[in-house]
Each structure stands twice: as C-alpha cells, then as structure tokens.
Amino acid sequence: DQQVKQNSPSLSVQEGRISILNCDYTNSMFDYFLWYKKYPAEGPTFLISISSIKDKNEDGRFTVFLNKSAKHLSLHIVPSQPGDSAVYFCAASLGGGADGLTFGKGTHLIIQP
C-alpha cells in the first residue's frame, strides 16, 4: 500500500515557464512534508519542506502548497531553469519530521530549452 503517490512519472516543461509537480498521500497522520531533488549517481538533496500547520512555504523559485483536506501537495518552480532537470521526490513524515521518511516514486522533470 503506497502511502505517498506521485502519479506523473515524467514532466516536460519549457525553460522559463512554471513547473508544477504533484503529490498525494493517504495517511492523515503525516504532519511534515518534504521535496527532494535527485541527480543521477547522487543522493537526494533537500529542496523545501512544509509543516501540516501551514498551507504554503516559499523559498526563492520554489513554493510548496499543502491542501490537507485533499491530502495533496504540490511543488511550483518558477521560472524553470535547465539545471532543474532531475528526479523530484515527495516525502512525508510523522512526529514533526523526526521519523523516517515515506517517499513517492518520483517525477522526472525535463526542462526543454
């Protein structure tokens, strides 16, 4: 039973446009959510996070939105740049982030020039 789902295996976006990556979760006890970015042959790199007490968190070009009633979060990247091409993982945690993470399968974002 997959508790964190990323239903789009890949996404292609033109450089300069907005990239929107989506994530759904089933466990209502999750209270902390994170996005990680992964390049080939490297470990995941933390991007941005959000606590369940918030509905939005922004850091530069990256914004994460959380809709608790829909059990849905999204990552917006604007404007998209070529270096953003990578696999993006959505992750969720219990205990305010202290516990191990439950990851989705990832979305491969491709930024087209």
Add this chain to the structure above:
Amino acid sequence: EAGVAQSPRYKIIEKRQSVAFWCNPISGHATLYWYQQILGQGPKLLIQFQNNGVVDDSQLPKDRFSAERLKGVDSTLKIQPAKLEDSAVYLCASSLLAREQFFGPGTRLTVL
C-alpha cells in the same frame, strides 16, 4: 562542512554472498537512517538510529539484514546472505534536529 560519506560506491556480488556498507554521518548529527532504493522506486526506510540506539527497524528484513552504530557515529549495514532482489542503491542519511535529512551518495549493490 563535510557531507554524509558512504563506501563503497559500487559493489557487485553473487547471491548468497555477504556484503557490508559503511556510513559516516555529518559531524554532530545524532540521528542516522538507512534507506533502500530499488530501481524505479522511491527510497524505503530500513532502520533509524538515535545516537547508538535503534528507533525504528520495522522494515528491516532481520533474517538477512543487520545494522549497527557503534559509539553513536559511524554505522554499518550488512546483508548476509544476499538475494537477487537486494540489488538496489543503499542510502545513508543523517539529521541534527527533526526536519531535514541529508543524504550521502549511496552504494549501488548488484547481486548476480
């Protein structure tokens, strides 16, 4: 600040052999995690340590996998004996406080 170190980066073994992976977390990070990432999947938590004590090992296949964190710093993950389905990338992560986990580059294991 140095990141999470892992070795080896790559390992190829035959089924039924044993293998061990090593992780050195970021200095001062009390919490250490081991994850298994099978091709096409997201990382899956195997075990979580707080200092040298186990917090969660509910998803660790204990009949063949073992892990230890002596002195609350470095950690080793061992598989004995390995099966074909253990082929994956093994990721180590550490964190200082609850919140962000910092990952190492991983060890890619191929079991033939």
